Amino acid sequence: LAGTSALVGCSGPAAEVDVQASAVEQQRPNIIYIMSDDHAVRALSAYGSDLAELAPTPNIDRIAQNGALFTNSFVTNSLCGPSRAAMFTGKFGHKNGFNFNGQTFDGSQDTWINHLHDAGYNTAAIGKWHINVLPDGFKLDHWELLNDQGEYYNPDWITPEGVHTEHGYTTDMITDKTINWLDELRDESKPFALIMHHKAPHRNWMPAPRHTRTFENVEFPVPDTYFDNWEGREAAKNQEMTLYLHSQEGHDLKMTTGVGETEWRQDIWPHLRARMTDEQHKEWNDAYQARNDYMNANEANWSDEEMALWKYQRYMQDYLATIIAVDESVGEVLDYLEANGLSDNTIVVYTSDQGFYTGEHGWFDKRFMYEESFRTPLLIQYPNQIKPGTVVDSMVQNIDYAPTFLEYAGVDLYDDVDGESMIDVINGKTEEARDALYYHFYEFPAIHQVGRHYGVRDGRYKLMHFYFRTNDWEFYDLEKDPKEMNNAIDNPEYAGEIKRLKTRMAELKDQYDVPPMDEWRKMNLREHRSPKAKL
Ligand code: SGN
Ligand code: CA
Numbered sequence: 001l002a003g004t005s006a007l008v009g010c011s012g013p014a015a016e017v018d019v020q021a022s023a024v025e026q027q028r029p030n031i032i033y034i035m036s037d038d039h040a041v042r043a044l045s046a047y048g049s050d051l052a053e054l055a056p057t058p059n060i061d062r063i064a065q066n067g068a069l070f071t072n073s074f075v076t077n078s079l080c081g082p083s084r085a086a087m088f089t090g091k092f093g094h095k096n097g098f099n100f101n102g103q104t105f106d107g108s109q110d111t112w113i114n115h116l117h118d119a120g121y122n123t124a125a126i127g128k129w130h131i132n133v134l135p136d137g138f139k140l141d142h143w144e145l146l147n148d149q150g151e152y153y154n155p156d157w158i159t160p161e162g163v164h165t166e167h168g169y170t171t172d173m174i175t176d177k178t179i180n181w182l183d184e185l186r187d188e189s190k191p192f193a194l195i196m197h198h199k200a201p202h203r204n205w206m207p208a209p210r211h212t213r214t215f216e217n218v219e220f221p222v223p224d225t226y227f228d229n230w231e232g233r234e235a236a237k238n239q240e241m242t243l244y245l246h247s248q249e250g251h252d253l254k255m256t257t258g259v260g261e262t263e264w265r266q267d268i269w270p271h272l273r274a275r276m277t278d279e280q281h282k283e284w285n286d287a288y289q290a291r292n293d294y295m296n297a298n299e300a301n302w303s304d305e306e307m308a309l310w311k312y313q314r315y316m317q318d319y320l321a322t323i324i325a326v327d328e329s330v331g332e333v334l335d336y337l338e339a340n341g342l343s344d345n346t347i348v349v350y351t352s353d354q355g356f357y358t359g360e361h362g363w364f365d366k367r368f369m370y371e372e373s374f375r376t377p378l379l380i381q382y383p384n385q386i387k388p389g390t391v392v393d394s395m396v397q398n399i400d401y402a403p404t405f406l407e408y409a410g411v412d413l414y415d416d417v418d419g420e421s422m423i424d425v426i427n428g429k430t431e432e433a434r435d436a437l438y439y440h441f442y443e444f445p446a447i448h449q450v451g452r453h454y455g456v457r458d459g460r461y462k463l464m465h466f467y468f469r470t471n472d473w474e475f476y477d478l479e480k481d482p483k484e485m486n487n488a489i490d491n492p493e494y495a496g497e498i499k500r501l502k503t504r505m506a507e508l509k510d511q512y513d514v515p516p517m518d519e520w521r522k523m524n525l526r527e528h529r530s531p532k533a534k535l
Pocket of ligand 1: 149
């Protein structure tokens with residue numbers, strides 16, 4: 001120590017302590033938390049699905065090569081706002097106070113980012129926010145946030161200075177703002193924690209101009225459950241998220257009104273296109289014209305099934321094309337870290353706020369506790385501590401991020417956290433972080449009409465209870481029925497397992513202090529919705 005203080009040309013005990021502190025400071029990892037919105041596990045090639053070769057994500061995959069791929073990563077509530085709240089706090093919605101979109105998250109409660117700030121981290125958030133218009137209560141040294149859901153083209157940005165519109169494609173803008181903060185704005189004397197939240201690939205799936213045609217001639221495999229009739233699953237029957245029934249032909253599928261036309265059908269959110277400049281419109285129309293003309297010329301001769309399949313291809317072409325820009329974005333961030341010697345000591349996380357349906361059961365959107373939306377991608381690299389090519393099969397949940405980040409940073413965990421640090425399962429010290437997961441979805445009645453439900457999933461079985469104007473139980477053997485097509489709740493063969501899971505569910509509710517069900521049964525969402533903040 002004496003030598004070090006001599007080196008920097010100062011003396012005395014106080015200065016020596018400072019030098020020591022800054023040496024420790026250097027070792028504390030930086031954190032870049034990248035989260036996209038609605039990225040299905042199936043659409044991320046590191047997971048090796050049937051889309052991996054047709055629509056690869058080579059840059060996001062680099063994180064798995066450099067670090068860890070989580071094969072069993074789940075959310076607590078498959079919806080944007082609640083997922084973000086769980087991720088920030090490490091707690092379930094019944095504790096962090098955020099159970100459905102449209103509520104206001106109290107940012108002054110304990111969050112990993114605020115605790116890192118208190119511990120001396122330089123903090124920033126860039127991109128989609130969606131838990132309140134402003135980051136009230138958050139200790140962020142820098143923030144540039146999209147308004148509400150955010151727009152794909154020429155979005156509004158909210159900063160401490162107010163609201164302004166910027167010209168360009170949102171995913172690219174988030175990348176540029178991120179690199180700019182890393183390169184120019186951050187305080188280099190401190191470790192940093194950066195939240196980078198993409199809007200893409202959220203509905204209405206508008207690709208960047210350079211990607212509108214990338215998949216125009218690609219035919220994507222159709223899930224064999226696309227024409228599911230939802231037999232034995234009442235909530236699945238009552239949803240409004242079936243691609244060929246409930247998507248908007250204009251807004252979602254960019255279908256035009258006739259041969260030679262450029263106007264969208266059913267453009268119920270015209271403000272999105274109204275934001276585009278004439279030049280962007282022209283590029284856009286040119287990219288879709290031939291395909292739309294073909295559809296318009298042939299539509300009258302197509303059966304309902306043929307039209308449903310055409311819609312599936314249009315949906316997938318656009319959805320996957322929005323992911324290319326996200327993948328490029330991740331690549332730019334990783335390149336920047338490597339070029340600037342920051343890679344080894346920076347934790348880079350890639351995840352999504354939940355999974356998504358890419359045509360399974362006929363659906364888009366999420367919400368259900370079925371696998372496609374309950375799961376979410378998770379990849380983490382941290383070259384100083386995580387072995388490249390690590391695969392974590394243990395079940396983890398988005399409440400685990402907070403304790404993990406704080407432990408990596410050497411910062412004490414605050415009280416009442418539901419999640420568990422993932423470090424032991426990452427290092428292979430423990431095989432299972434937990435034996436069972438608790439889930440709860442509240443947003444009903446609401447867009448897409450997915451009923452309120454909660455449930456438990458262990459390594460093989462899943463039990464779900466749909467309540468509120470209904471009382472339906474579902475049970476699945478994920479080993480025998482991974483696509484969850486056969487509700488086995490009345491199958492006597494499973495009586496023992498069902499009983500066991502009901503007990504496990506009661507134990508989990510106890511462990512997590514879930515309030516009595518009566519509270520949720522009566523809850524009127526309108527009364528719990530927050531008024532829109534004025535900007
Ligand atoms: C919007 C979407 C819905 C979506 C919700 C919630 N419609 O309302 O399809 O389920 O967001 O998504 S849109 O056409 O206006 O985009 S979440 O990811 O933010 O929870
Ligand atoms: Ca989402």
